[in-house]
Amino acid sequence: MPLDRRDVLKLAGAAAAGFAAPAIAQARPALKIASVETLSGPGSTVNRLWSLGLKYGIEKINAEGGWNGQKIVYAEYDTEGTTGGASQKTQAAIADGAHIIAHGGSSNIGGQITEDVRKWNLRNPAAKVLFFGLGIEALELTGAKCHYHFFRFATNADIRIRALVAGLKAENALGKKVFSINQNYSWGHDIQAALEQSAGENDFTLVDKVLHDVNKIQDFSPYAARIAASGADTVFTGNWGNDLSLLLKAVQAAGLKVRFATTFLDLPGALSSAGSAALGYFHAELWNPQAFGAFGQELWTDYKAKMGTFPSTSEAKSILALLFLQQALKTIPEASKIDVDQIAQALERTSYKAPTGDVTMRAGDHQIAWPIVVSKVEQGAKFATDGTDMGFVPVKVIPGGEVLNTVQASCKMQRPS
Amino acid sequence: MTYLLTSLVNGLVFGLLLFMVSAGLTLIFGMMGVLNFAHSSLYMLGAYLGYSIGRWTGFWPALLLAPLAVALLGAFIERYMLRRVHRHGHAQELLLTFGLALIIHEAIKLMYGPYPVEYAIPAELARTAFSVNGFNVPLYRLFIGAVAISMFVSLFLLMRYTRLGLIVRAALSQPLMVESLGHNVGFVFLLVFAIGAALAGLAGAVAGAFYPTGPNMAEDLGSIVFVVVVVGGLGSLEGALVASLAIGLLTTLTVGLDWTLAGALAPFGLSGWAASIGGLFSITLSSLTGSLPFIIMLFVLLFRPAGLMGERS
Numbered sequence: 001m002p003l004d005r006r007d008v009l010k011l012a013g014a015a016a017a018g019f020a021a022p023a024i025a026q027a028r029p030a031l032k033i034a035s036v037e038t039l040s041g042p043g044s045t046v047n048r049l050w051s052l053g054l055k056y057g058i059e060k061i062n063a064e065g066g067w068n069g070q071k072i073v074y075a076e077y078d079t080e081g082t083t084g085g086a087s088q089k090t091q092a093a094i095a096d097g098a099h100i101i102a103h104g105g106s107s108n109i110g111g112q113i114t115e116d117v118r119k120w121n122l123r124n125p126a127a128k129v130l131f132f133g134l135g136i137e138a139l140e141l142t143g144a145k146c147h148y149h150f151f152r153f154a155t156n157a158d159i160r161i162r163a164l165v166a167g168l169k170a171e172n173a174l175g176k177k178v179f180s181i182n183q184n185y186s187w188g189h190d191i192q193a194a195l196e197q198s199a200g201e202n203d204f205t206l207v208d209k210v211l212h213d214v215n216k217i218q219d220f221s222p223y224a225a226r227i228a229a230s231g232a233d234t235v236f237t238g239n240w241g242n243d244l245s246l247l248l249k250a251v252q253a254a255g256l257k258v259r260f261a262t263t264f265l266d267l268p269g270a271l272s273s274a275g276s277a278a279l280g281y282f283h284a285e286l287w288n289p290q291a292f293g294a295f296g297q298e299l300w301t302d303y304k305a306k307m308g309t310f311p312s313t314s315e316a317k318s319i320l321a322l323l324f325l326q327q328a329l330k331t332i333p334e335a336s337k338i339d340v341d342q343i344a345q346a347l348e349r350t351s352y353k354a355p356t357g358d359v360t361m362r363a364g365d366h367q368i369a370w371p372i373v374v375s376k377v378e379q380g381a382k383f384a385t386d387g388t389d390m391g392f393v394p395v396k397v398i399p400g401g402e403v404l405n406t407v408q409a410s411c412k413m414q415r416p417s
Numbered sequence: 418m419t420y421l422l423t424s425l426v427n428g429l430v431f432g433l434l435l436f437m438v439s440a441g442l443t444l445i446f447g448m449m450g451v452l453n454f455a456h457s458s459l460y461m462l463g464a465y466l467g468y469s470i471g472r473w474t475g476f477w478p479a480l481l482l483a484p485l486a487v488a489l490l491g492a493f494i495e496r497y498m499l500r501r502v503h504r505h506g507h508a509q510e511l512l513l514t515f516g517l518a519l520i521i522h523e524a525i526k527l528m529y530g531p532y533p534v535e536y537a538i539p540a541e542l543a544r545t546a547f548s549v550n551g552f553n554v555p556l557y558r559l560f561i562g563a564v565a566i567s568m569f570v571s572l573f574l575l576m577r578y579t580r581l582g583l584i585v586r587a588a589l590s591q592p593l594m595v596e597s598l599g600h601n602v603g604f605v606f607l608l609v610f611a612i613g614a615a616l617a618g619l620a621g622a623v624a625g626a627f628y629p630t631g632p633n634m635a636e637d638l639g640s641i642v643f644v645v646v647v648v649g650g651l652g653s654l655e656g657a658l659v660a661s662l663a664i665g666l667l668t669t670l671t672v673g674l675d676w677t678l679a680g681a682l683a684p685f686g687l688s689g690w691a692a693s694i695g696g697l698f699s700i701t702l703s704s705l706t707g708s709l710p711f712i713i714m715l716f717v718l719l720f721r722p723a724g725l726m727g728e729r730s
Contacts, residue, residue, distance in 0.1 A: 211701075213707025217706065219628075222427055222669045224552075229419065245629050254554075269531075
């Protein structure tokens, strides 16, 4: 068979690449991503999920060839649950050559890391790093504490409340009287403030609002009594962990006819310990396996096959952040030096086509705009969650731009010139 | 009115639950002179055993078997661990119980996983006892209270009116004298520890079905139980009862009170000024509910270090 001109060129090209590849590969550095997370002590079981998701996501990208001709390097650092530990481990990760530091577990620890990263970048302009917030949802991180090298890939209190209110309205499930119960720290305050604002913009009244100690209340029945006394139709809560399942159980035991709108009902342990108390309750989150269609199904089964468990929302959010990053990296020409400012620029320009809609990173404060899935807990759902026969059935997908809060006035971002 | 009534019931029941756990702790303290850090772990163990055994035998036999198993473990801990380190002093005993608490916590996580298990209330108790203006009081809540009360009554009768109780009380205050009278004080201590453990186990088996049974339940309740024992007076059963009920009622009733320091200054016409300062002045009482027991403990330690009914100081 005679070779034509095109085939010859192809062969020559392949041969050249084959010879040259090792030399180039050595010259090109690998992208290093460090997961700085609380991996020991209390809270480690929930926080570890962020790391597991990153590990899976990076392996997935590497299986598709990685980036810059190299596999992406992944490393884990344990904050031991303190901001001091987080500071140390952030320094360690930077010393190990990390280009991107990721954290999902705690706004408090995330707040420390973002400050450390900001200062490091000021003092070491030749070796800057990026900080990815996978789950940390405190408003101040894209407000007073915002800076050019921090990106939030998760929602925030404003987005969650806007989405929940819009979703419940569409389902005619909001009612006129709304009760707010939240944990007494920055997250709970954010949710309550978002609700107060939303009450002004929508036709419902906030009949009562409560802030309670975090993870200290054993018996939520007095709060159930207070909800009953308020005559509320719907209860909004940003609670997570025990504070959520105990609250739901107490309300069910009291036989109250209220609906709940939640933000963390999808974390492991919540649905199983709340049991049937959670049925019919609403939830708003950027991830929902059913709303993601074939993509969701694929991730669900492939993750189980590789990691041994079905992906929780935390793991899924880690993975989605990486897919967004992968999309951004594709626009950057391969180079002998990794420039994180270039990656930051690419992230701002990226438009990622998720199965639920377009995703963009807002340049003003680096808050991501994901379409938000409002879902309802039902029995016999397609994706049974948390070892129960219940799952989150999507009722409405709201495009990211519709529920995105405006850039906070407190965010004064210094952009590199 | 509805709120007050239901809160009173809730507070009483929560107080009684606190008492079930703290009774054993205060008894053991009276005996050893050392706080048993592993006590709330035994409470957690009772809940998990109740859950596991209940899957084989049903709820009621498990309610009997789980405390029994915890009692056996308690006896083992006293006989083969605490007694060995006793001669080295209190610090060693304290460290031993602390280590035990960590081991039990990790063992539970290894065997049952890090998330709560589905320990459900039996169908015959999963009903509403009565309803106040549409607010249901679950039957199981009253059941917890009933178990706690019957436990207190039988314990009180045992300690006060039986020969065994007499020997136990004597052994707690004058061990050497009781021993020289020919009683086996070692066995008495073993018995007290086992009973204390059984009480914690029973509390766990009963409460675990109502509150989530998870690996953090020991820490969650542990600190409050210590507060109860300190406020009530270390070693005093009656003190533990009074402190449990007081803390149970107080934490329940304050949930609905949005009092602030600024509001308290209203009679002096200063509330507007105080509210404008914010900070400490605008903290509502309801947001302090979880910290209230610790604030009470602080004041008790300051003004009555031996506790409300304690003898030691």
